[in-house]
Amino acid sequence: MSAVVARIGKPHGLRGEVTVQVHTDNPDERFATGAQFATEPDRGVLTIVGTRVHQGVWLLQFDEVPDRTAAEALRGTRLVVDEDEDDDEDAWYAEELVGVEVRDPAGTAIGEIVALHVRPAQDLLEVRLLDGRTGLVPFVEEIVPEVVLGGAEGDEAEPEEAEGGQYVVVDAPPGLFDLES
Structure with missing residues (x-):
């Protein structure tokens, strides 16, 4: 790929x-x-x-x-x-992330990723919340501590077959989704 x-x-x-x-x-x-x-x-x-x-x-x-x-x-x-030649293990591509469920740290679904905005300083995830609002989330480890796009490490299963499916955990600081995008 x-x-x-x-x-x-x-x-x-x-x-x-x-x-x-x-x-x-x-x-x-x-x-x-x-x-x-x-x-x-x-x-x-x-x-x-x-x-x-x-x-x-x-x-x-x-x-x-x-x-x-x-x-x-x-x-x-x-x-x-x-991708086998791409040595950046923490790199994610828009094709991989768009449509992936977004969860809070407790595991509750809060929305889905609708876009990845690549910016010079830091990338942003555009998230559509369950209530229809959208918000921009800085794609940094402190706020997005977990990205699960497949099975366990070494698992050859397709992402949709992996236990728990595909998801991204967003530990949003208070008010992040209340700000205008």
Whole structure:
């Protein structure tokens, strides 16, 4: 299975640079010169020859993309890696989290995850509560101490077959869900 590390946005300039929406916790290491990525949909392997951050936006340049026209053709393409090669055990992807039940520390269902917002400082889980309100939860260990997306460690069962199902525990500080999102 592959994991998305970035999604290519619009071209930047005339020499083939593209903006990317980052989906990795470690872009400095992930986007090192020479790094190669498979693409979805398949547009071949892309090799990074340059990176920079411009006004808070990551810009990548690929060896295979010589100009703006080629860069425009990549818009919407996802850069992916094989999850077996992904060494960040605490990394979660939107595809894994959306739709997962949210529980309080006592185990009571309080809602479900509707989105993962990747931000430079910290990621946020968007949670739809059982009463229909939504709230943003900082995706940090102090507030989200447990993420269960499968069986016990080493268990090969599919997540939906795992005992207790998939869930995320949110130990929300008082008033967190009373704030406007």
